[in-house]
Amino acid sequence: MAFQRKKTKEIKVGGVSIGGENPIIVQSMLKTSPENFEGSLKQLMELKKAGCELVRIALPTEESCNIIPFLKREVNIPLIGDIHFNTRIAFKAMEMGVDCIRINPGTINNVRKVKEIAEKAKQTNTPVRIGINSGSIERRILKKYGRATPEAMVESAMYYVKLFEDVGWTEIKVSLKGSNVLDTIEAYRKFASMTNYPLHIGITEAGPFFSGLARSAVGIGILLYEGIGDTLRVSLTADPVHEVLAAYHILRSTGLRKRGIDIISCPTCGRCKVNLKEIVEEFEIETMSIEKYLKVAIMGCEVNGPGEAKDADIGVAYGQKTALIFSRGVVTKKGIPKDMAKDVLKEELYKLL
Ligand code: SF4
Structure with missing residues (x-):
């Protein structure tokens, strides 16, 4: 069953088209200080290599904006300034x-100022993300609802969208992130039924790697299933490259977007005679810049190994002493010493690119 996406208004951020019929775009965020030019550049290059297509950057001061032209000169990827x-x-x-700005109206909380930003965005042709966050809803709305309910988040978003519309600037996308998964889903559902603005989806403050990944997969997965979402971020208290890899895993699992190497590996058990965990982790990192979708099976022994390896585009099945390599369903290499099998597998992979 294919997921049906709700068609939204198309906007452009840098060279990237968002919404409409365009694929769902993967976003992450720099975790370096904007004063650290070289460190930020290094992380930005790693994100691009992993397949990240939009990168948000925190801009806490006016001086911090000086990093924008530097990064834009070095790497071709749209930057979203977080203000x-x-x-x-x-x-x-x-x-x-900057290619886009993200404002959280709750932290500006002044109609005149939000309108001034909208005017400037219109003047400079800069798209804007209106990023509602459950942790910073305006006081008057919180008073009305008692807490940051889905209705409160939607009312806040609609209010600020209207301010932008009043100024005549509608190159906007919206996010309504809460740290409560079910409230977040409900807020997006309501907002998506009321407007056709493109939506950036994610679960904010999702947490450390395992809990963050689980919460994001559930929240983002349900929204995607309902056809909601034009860009997404898996927020993790972890290396941002992991956010990008996780985002593609979610998109692949839903069949909405297939990019890169899809690794099928066994959980291992007492029969496994190699360090499969290390092999799989290294293989994933070493092949993360590949854009073509290919399925790779990395299996710990001869029980399920040959079967899975045959079904994938390429695969390896480790044995007691050596490994078997498969490509497109047939054995292409036999008796490969186990410590060389990962490199031989990569050679086979490159032949299919
Ligand atoms: S493929 Fe082999 S090593 Fe891997 S889980 Fe199955 S039986 Fe265990």
């Missing part, structure tokens, strides 16, 4: 050529 509290930072970021 809170201070409208002057938003103006500076737009003047420095």
